[in-house]
């Protein structure tokens with residue numbers, strides 16, 4: 001199968017490319033460039049996109065977007081985060097919709113931030129969107145794919161949870177302070193974190209490609225969201241380190257600004273209803289085993 005990936009150089013894209021190639025697929029990265037000799041390239045900020053129509057693409061996986069945790073959320077940064085997703089998605093899907101031979105499926109990025117702060121209550125794909133900047137980004141990001149579904153392309157919105165990998169993302173950032181014995185709960189520690197291992201992310205995407213009945217929003221999370229307190233205890237215990245240095249909410253807000261509320265202090269307890277109903281089998285659904293397996297690689 002020929003698979004086109006945007007954002008292929010990122011944390012998920014890098015792991016996904018490797019895994020799809022090992023399954024025998026041919027992967028084409030959508031390169032970000034204005035003048036590129038590659039068959040597929042784009043420059044979303046310049047509204048430039050080029051498809052080599054002599055190559056029949058079966059699946060498009062759209063991961064591109066400016067890193068959410070890549071800097072303090074001032075107005076400029078928020079615009080970059082939003083525009084890179086909404087303008088980029090518009091550009092991509094309008095090009096896909098015009099192709100003579102359209103791909104069968106578009107698997108497009110979104111995040112569990114869609115649900116906002118949901119406290120202790122479970123949410124699934126049928127739950128309403130929340131409020132706040134991240135939820136607004138996710139809603140507009142998902143809506144931007146409409147031209148693809150209108151053109152008859154099966155369209156899936158991956159509502160991705162906190163991806164655990166040692167190569168990037170939240171766990172990598174936490175590892176050094178925890179290893180130094182400086183880890184601790186954030187805020188009061190009661191907020192839920194809906195996590196997923198990087199191995200499951202790549203396997204879930206393959207499952208979605210193969211299961212043609214899966215459509216619309218899909219939660220890519222483990223079945224076991226965990227409170228920040230329990231996560232802290234588990235990571236400290238796997239690393240055999242104390243976790244006695246809490247980061248109070250006011251300090252998190254001072255250091256990270258608005259990002260602290262959305263990424264560190266808000267609680268989202270997400271259930272992967274669609275994947276469970278479709279029979280997806282987890283590689284790793286237990287936090288302690290997942291962290292141990294990542295550290296052993």
Ligand SMILES: NC(=O)c1ccc[n+]([C@@H]2O[C@H](COP(=O)([O-])OP(=O)(O)OC[C@H]3O[C@@H](n4cnc5c(N)ncnc54)[C@H](OP(=O)(O)O)[C@@H]3O)[C@@H](O)[C@H]2O)c1
Nearest residue numbers: 007008009010011012032063064065066067084111160163
């Ligand atoms: N990792 C997580 O925990 C997590 C959780 C929820 C949702 N997600 C979403 O899933 C997607 C992939 O996640 P990831 O962790 O792999 O992200 P990532 O490591 O930040 O990679 C995103 C990729 O997007 C491209 N990109 C960066 N800035 C861009 C811009 N301004 N305009 C267009 N493209 C840009 C880059 O790829 P190229 O240089 O190859 O173009 C980059 O490698 C993201 O959209 C992210 O928001 C991730």
